[in-house]
């Protein structure tokens with residue numbers, strides 16, 4: 001492995017120790033997570049890692065307390081114990097078990113799109129104009145403030161569930177009703193018409209952007225996971241435009257205290273301005289997923305990508321949290337649960 005990927009800092013799979021690949025769980029994105037997890041598990045095993053599937057957080061915590069695992073590859077998606085919102089990360093910190101990806105703060109903040117946007121705004125990073133709508137608020141008044149077209153979404157979901165584009169007032173109530181089926185507040189924001197782009201981050205490396213061209217109106221659940229006719233152009237932009245987009249993505253990731261790996265979703269309007277939508281701290285790793293596509297363009301195949309993500313369990317650069325150092329400074333290479 002090390003020979004094929006010069007940036008890897010772990011060369012022997014034994015250094016990872018026994019790895020729990022935690023997937024599934026109880027969030028709305030369970031099926032996607034299982035799909036991601038099975039792929040990750042197979043890749044790690046193919047690279048000689050002693051990796052095992054675990055479904056959901058309760059089973060993981062039981063196994064960790066029994067001392068079964070040295071570290072965790074987290075490929076759970078979603079909030080409320082879904083594994084991507086900081087709850088799992090806090091539990092793992094308290095058990096002193098290393099894990100992939102962002103820590104408590106970056107995970108929790110990224111899960112909340114509204115608060116992510118507030119942080120970006122405060123730093124002068126571009127994000128569409130928005131209104132945070134607690135349940136029962138006057139959505140029509142908010143829509144007047146934002147103006148049409150706009151988009152309504154649950155503030156804390158993923159996979160485009162509950163997301164509706166609204167072009168006129170008559171469509172607003174249905175959009176709100178759909179988004180309200182999911183827990184948490186609603187987020188209304190200006191609909192950016194233009195191109196959809198996403199940027200993967202791996203360690204401190206920003207991967208080539210992907211320009212997503214869905215066949216339908218936008219990158220909805222169907223386009224993400226089912227349709228075979230969504231087009232992915234990678235790199236999504238060229239020259240300075242690509243470099244600017246990558247720099248913005250890294251700034252957005254750092255602003256939220258994220259670390260390890262992730263993916264930043266951006267809309268680019270017809271004037272060529274980029275607008276930050278959200279950061280995903282445990283992005284999809286299915287055969288349709290974006291980070292694997294971007295990695296491939298950067299010369300990192302799927303197995304190498306999984307290895308690199310697993311390496312993020314050793315240390316984080318740029319995070320505000322102190323994390324467990326690389327094995328050179330540990331007592332035993334594999335670590336102990």
Ligand SMILES: Nc1ncnc2c1ncn2[C@@H]1O[C@H](COP(=O)(O)OP(=O)(O)O)[C@@H](O)[C@H]1O
Nearest residue numbers: 128157158159160161190191192218219265277
């Ligand atoms: N402000 C916006 N303007 C245009 N399209 C948007 C906007 N917000 C979301 N979308 C569309 O909805 C999709 C899902 O929204 P996103 O905020 O990325 O949430 P999630 O992926 O977590 O469901 C995006 O990939 C994009 O296609």
Ligand SMILES: [Mg+2]
Nearest residue numbers: 159160265278
């Ligand atoms: Mg998204």
